[in-house]
Amino acid sequence: MPESNNAVLIGTKPVMNYVLACITFFHGGAKEVRIKARGRSISRAIDVAEVVRRRFLPDVKVKSIGIGTDQITSTEEGNQLTNVSTIEITLER
Amino acid sequence: MPESNNAVLIGTKPVMNYVLACITFFHGGAKEVRIKARGRSISRAIDVAEVVRRRFLPDVKVKSIGIGTDQITSTEEGNQLTNVSTIEITLER
Numbered sequence: 001m002p003e004s005n006n007a008v009l010i011g012t013k014p015v016m017n018y019v020l021a022c023i024t025f026f027h028g029g030a031k032e033v034r035i036k037a038r039g040r041s042i043s044r045a046i047d048v049a050e051v052v053r054r055r056f057l058p059d060v061k062v063k064s065i066g067i068g069t070d071q072i073t074s075t076e077e078g079n080q081l082t083n084v085s086t087i088e089i090t091l092e093r
Numbered sequence: 094m095p096e097s098n099n100a101v102l103i104g105t106k107p108v109m110n111y112v113l114a115c116i117t118f119f120h121g122g123a124k125e126v127r128i129k130a131r132g133r134s135i136s137r138a139i140d141v142a143e144v145v146r147r148r149f150l151p152d153v154k155v156k157s158i159g160i161g162t163d164q165i166t167s168t169e170e171g172n173q174l175t176n177v178s179t180i181e182i183t184l185e186r
Binding site for chain 2: 054
């Protein structure tokens with residue numbers, strides 16, 4: 001799958017911040033926007049996708065959803081490798 | 094999509110409890126297991142799917158992932174309707 005630049009990485013800010021980022025991409029002519037999150041931010045990623053397509057842009061559809069696992073080095077646990085789940089939701093107009 | 098009985102509803106218990114529930118379905122001959130979650134349990138649902146297929150049953154694949162919104166009556170906020178995001182991950186062997 002080719003990487004596009006229209007990616008919104010979900011962190012700990014309020015949902016509407018990321019919704020606005022998605023809408024800005026679509027209003028700029030983007031055909032696709034990818035919403036990416038890991039760990040506890042994953043539920044917020046789904047909130048963002050749902051709010052974008054249900055409240056603001058009804059012509060936007062969920063094109064695909066992928067899940068995976070990233071290995072990260074946790075500094076809290078003495079630089080041990082730990083696994084964190086990831087999600088990538090691709091919206092298309 | 095026909096409803097099957099092989100559904101694991103994710104709550105707040107440890108990930109391995111739900112992993113074991115999925116494995117038990119597959120060992121009992123199930124071809125498909127659906128993992129369902131809403132709200133903050135969504136990231137745990139993905140953890141469960143990833144642990145099942147990466148650590149225990151490598152022949153299990155993610156068949157489909159669906160997201161949606163449920164309207165729930167929040168007793169905390171005076172019986173107002175609030176939206177909660179949902180996910181359903183279907184694993185198949």
